[in-house]
Amino acid sequence: MSEQTKASARIAVPRDAGEGGTPPVNDSAFARWLADRAGQVLLQVRAEVGHEDGKALKAAGDQAAHDLLRAELSRWRPADAVLSEEDEHSRVAWTEGNRPDRLDANRVWIVDPLDGTREFSEEGRDDWAVHVALWTADSSAPARLTAGAVAMPARHNTHATDHPPAYPPMPLESATGGAIRIAASRTRPPAFVTALAEDLGAELVPMGSAGVKIAAVINGEADAYVHAGGQFEWDSAAPVAVALATGLHASRVDGSPLVYNQADPKLPDLVVCRKDLAPRLLAALQRHLP
Ligand SMILES: Nc1ncnc2c1ncn2[C@@H]1O[C@H](COP(=O)(O)O)[C@@H](OP(=O)(O)O)[C@H]1O
Numbered sequence: 039m040s041e042q043t044k045a046s047a048r049i050a051v052p053r054d055a056g057e058g059g060t061p062p063v064n065d066s067a068f069a070r071w072l073a074d075r076a077g078q079v080l081l082q083v084r085a086e087v088g089h090e091d092g093k094a095l096k097a098a099g100d101q102a103a104h105d106l107l108r109a110e111l112s113r114w115r116p117a118d119a120v121l122s123e124e125d126e127h128s129r130v131a132w133t134e135g136n137r138p139d140r141l142d143a144n145r146v147w148i149v150d151p152l153d154g155t156r157e158f159s160e161e162g163r164d165d166w167a168v169h170v171a172l173w174t175a176d177s178s179a180p181a182r183l184t185a186g187a188v189a190m191p192a193r194h195n196t197h198a199t200d201h202p203p204a205y206p207p208m209p210l211e212s213a214t215g216g217a218i219r220i221a222a223s224r225t226r227p228p229a230f231v232t233a234l235a236e237d238l239g240a241e242l243v244p245m246g247s248a249g250v251k252i253a254a255v256i257n258g259e260a261d262a263y264v265h266a267g268g269q270f271e272w273d274s275a276a277p278v279a280v281a282l283a284t285g286l287h288a289s290r291v292d293g294s295p296l297v298y299n300q301a302d303p304k305l306p307d308l309v310v311c312r313k314d315l316a317p318r319l320l321a322a323l324q325r326h327l328p
């Protein structure tokens with residue numbers, strides 16, 4: 039695709055923040071509304087830019103979804119801070135002379151405009167998502183995630199904390215052969231996950247996007263999502279908010295809580311699973327973490 043065609047394809051995508059009507063006042067319903075709107079924009083970008091030049095498609099998708107989220111958050115939640123993968127100022131770690139506003143805010147939207155960027159660029163794949171989470175600090179409760187939405191536009195499905203999905207049923211042994219199914223990155227599974235799976239007699243289920251992997255645990259398509267070796271707060275905040283609202287276990291791989299809106303937004307590891315599986319999985323993780 040020529041530079042000119044790429045540019046006109048991007049301009050043709052409607053990103054007018056005025057579309058979409060008045061959003062819900064409730065933060066969880068607002069998160070759903072926002073993630074769905076960004077998801078619609080991403081579907082349009084995919085249709086208009088096409089898959090011929092994957093790099094251009096990734097860049098157009100990241101930018102269009104980020105612009106939509108930024109515009110709607112400043113329009114409808116102007117007093118709140120934002121931590122976005124695509125926002126240089128908010129995402130940098132705190133250093134001398136550079137203190138992001140979010141560190142002094144008591145409401146911070148933690149967003150990943152396009153999680154599973156690689157899968158978004160591959161024709162026919164539906165394992166990519168938009169993440170919108172709200173982190174809140176106030177005197178009445180410890181700082182925590184108070185809302186979250188994960189839109190999976192190519193699956194026409196959104197999980198959000200306004201109507202948390204039902205807790206996943208115990209898998210039928212006849213369907214799984216009794217093996218634990220661990221969702222893992224399809225392109226860069228951490229090395230220790232293979233050893234962990236062998237130890238547990240588990241099966242790895244490869245797929246893209248952290249949000250989609252946690253959705254797979256919620257849906258009962260996988261029993262756990264285990265990751266270590268690198269990730270950021272925006273990769274997990276929204277799906278973890280939904281998983282916790284659903285009643286699932288979500289923690290660091292050492293069992294400690296996942297903590298958000300930190301000076302450095304790196305959050306390199308996590309485990310999300312059914313509560314009954316957590317003790318066994320955490321014990322096995324102790325044996326296999328690098
Ligand atoms: N080692 C690592 N370091 C940093 N980010 C990582 C990572 N492994 C996975 N991620 C991020 O986690 C998300 C899911 O990755 P995967 O599909 O491989 O499991 C991706 O987010 P983005 O698509 O938003 O970049 C990816 O960039």
Ligand SMILES: [Mg+2]
Binds near residue numbers: 150152248273
């Ligand atoms: Mg991501």
